Amino acid sequence: MSKIIPSVAKLLAGNTVTKVGAPVATTSNAKYSTKSEASFEIKPFKLHKLDKGPATSATLTSEDAIKMYHQLATIRRIETAAGNLYKEKIVRGFCHLYSGQEAVAVGMHAAMREVDSLITAYRCHGWTYLMGVSILGVLSELTGRRTGCSRGKGGSMHLYGRNFYGGNGIVGAQVPLGAGVALAHKYNGDGGVCFALYGDGAANQGQLFEAYNMAKLWDLPCVFVCENNGYGMGTSADRSSASTDYYSRGDYVPGIWVDGMDVMATREATKWAIDYCSSGKGPLVMEMETYRYSGHSMSDPGTSYRTREEIQEVRQTRDPITSFKEKLLSNELATPDQLKEIDVKVRQAVDEATKQAKSEPEVGIEELTGDIYCYCPEDHTQIRGLHPDAPLQHIYVAQRN
């Protein structure tokens, strides 16, 4: 590459990052050896009770590529910051990191439409960011501050956003909720699809099978997404599951296996799933095979049930960011300087948010008894407890409809 590229790349980066969504004149990139689009082969999908699955090649524009790279890098950085905040004892409660699994969220989100909704478990920082909450909104929820997306009252596991139903703490409990959200899409006729995410560990909870049955019985537009990261807490998938073909475990619900480390695969599969579910064919199970670098939560070092070498190997050979970066560069969808610049910007943004998340105030103590009920009857506005002579006043913090 010639020396002229860096400065041009900076211009380009500015263009693409600041005007997301606007058509970018990338065709002129040709002379700088940066192409406007490229096509990629995807590891074949495995199908269950389906005649046809998504295509195994897909086209990516440089604009989308840059956006997705930015999202991948941001999530990784947010998780690094979250881990550090936890180690500094600024994050209270439990903290589950998403590092290694970014391609699942970023690819899915790239395919999702405004109308679609999503619900996940407690590994939710990255999803919250993608669903429209600012980095500060995520990090200051972790630190329990006023600017957190749940006012600091939920903590790491309970983040929420528009069309994003959380952030749920109990293994598997969110999945039937997802089926309910899907029924609402169907009932309202808005054409939306609900994605209900869970892990390979949660795949063994009984309530999942109740949800599969209801969803198929009523042909709900629900995609059950199993993020198989290989370990349910400290137990590997093959030691916890009689069948590790999670995409086939819906039995009568058709399923599809996806390489969850490839952001193109997760995007194409999700596009296809949206078409399938929104055309009235009922639910799907989608298994995303991925990997988590950290332990189950921050209190698990993550090394007592797997080797350090295994983690290292995944980092070196299957890392979703590194492999995507290599694809972008070898196909000239972006220049090294462009990506480096994104890295720098992401680092700045996350560092700034981290700093602010440490210094924001907490909500006032009066919110201990805020928003427990929607409305308290007039003679029951006091919350009993602790102090025998001094009940607390129930208060309304969030706006009532």
Place this chain on the structure above:
Amino acid sequence: MASLVTKNGGLFARIIKNVNDCSKRLSSSHFTYFPDNAKPVEGETAKMNMMQAINNAMDLTLKTDPTAVLFGEDVAFGGVFRCALGLQEKYGKDRVFNTPLCEQGIAGFGIGLATAGATAIAEIQFADYIFPAFDQIVNEAAKARYRSGGQFACGALTVRAPCSAVGHGGLYHSQSPEAFFAHVPGLRVVVPRGPTSAKGLLLSCIQSPDPCVFLEPKILYRSASEDVPVGEYTLPLGKAELLREGDAATLIGWGTQVHVLLEVAQMAQDQLGVKCDVIDLQSILPWDEETVCNSVKKTGRCIIAHEAPLTSGFGAEVAATIQEECFLHLEAPVSRVCGWDAPFPHVFERFYLPDTTRCYHALKETLKY
């Protein structure tokens, strides 16, 4: 509220100053651990924390009872709190093993196993996760003997679960669900206060012919440490323990809260010159009415404290029984100092817990009533 907090804040500082020399205060916790000095049996002892004492109890069970089996999420490498540490290596993968993440299945599986004659020790990773298993425990385990006319039972089942506040657990790693289970005839519900009581009570639960829910205050796993008899011993179920004697008031608690109340009793002695009975209820179901009522008849005043929310907490049952049994002896209304009727708060844990300041305040009010 603001003024209350400030007032309590000042009081709190004074209290800390006063009790600092009484025992080691852990920087991150709301209580001071009072070790058990009286040993239930003679013989060799070893320093153990509560995690090690529970490990020791299960070790002894697996060694002496060839039908004993231990299982739960991540139990193979010891479980998240390491209570089963080393037991799989010692007793094999067929007796100590991981289950999938499926609490309802774990409980049902344990009931079947126990009904068929094995000693089943099931671990639910956090008491907050026990609710998917609630149906199995309430409808299957508790009623098995009754509904089969005594032909079948699953008494050899013990469900262990870490409970209560830990300093930073938030909504789903802090709850104290004992009152839910106290409403279920056929179950035994037990909460230990430290290593010595945990070992003796757990062994009793495991050997009990009734299904037991054994709730382990998780903050004590590592912070509570004392000399524990190394041999096998049991402590009676359904019996409370009088830990400190006095005549001014009766303070009743269980689990971590016992230590809060012991500290409050010491404060009352130092600052008010009065002595209190402190009772560790230990068994929530069936519970020891006799010890409680005898004490309240003597003192005429009573405080019950627990971390679980006030309304329908187990303190309500204890208070109702006291007023029925001790009505003419009471000098003041029975007072409850409990968690707020709010979800366990993520950022307000210190304000939620019935700590020494709050219990001491309630005691003073009761004394001057």
